[in-house]
Amino acid sequence: MIDDTTPIATLFERAEDYANTTLKLVKLNAVDKSAEIVSSLFSLLVVSMTVVLSIIIISIGVALWIGKQLGDSFYGFFIIGSFYLLTAILLRVFREQWIKYPISNSIIRQMMKQKKHN
Template sequence: MIDDTTPIATLFERAEDYTKTSIKLAKLKAIDKSAEMVSSLFSLIVVSMTVVLSIIIISIGFALWIGKLLGDTFYGFFIIGAFYMLIAIFLRIFKEQWLKYPVSNSIIKHMMKTNRITE
């Protein structure tokens, strides 16, 4: 059997196959990164909600306890509220270095992590 394909035609076929494979790999990498980010976000939300609910319940308990010690329940709630106001002020002052940069760096590290598909 005689091979009718020219070297240029073979080169174009290989380039086309390479392009299709590269596009498929890019799609798989995007899917992998998306799935990783969504699963990380979901687990972070679940853990955060659990922590928030725990803090709320513990705060109510402390407020009632402090209020009982001081004689009126509302004193305890005022003290706990003032404590959270101080935390909010500190977070507002230091939001760049405590919140923004660590979150940005974490997202960048997740996005730049070597892909397991190519390995």
């Protein structure tokens, strides 16, 4: 059988195959990075929820202990509540440098991290 395709047609076929393969690779890399970021954020969420629950339980215990030392339990809850209000104000004032930039940088690092191929 005689192959009657021209070199230009063969070149276009190879270029099309290359473009399709490159597009598939970009899609797979995007899916891989997305899955990595979502799984990292999910694990961070689980750890954060555990820490928050621990802090709540410890706060109740400390509030009851402070209230017992001061003579009435609501004093301890006011003191602990004031501490958390002060913490919330500090977090609001410094949210850019304490929360936003570190999280953004972490996500960017994860997206830019190259997989090591064996």
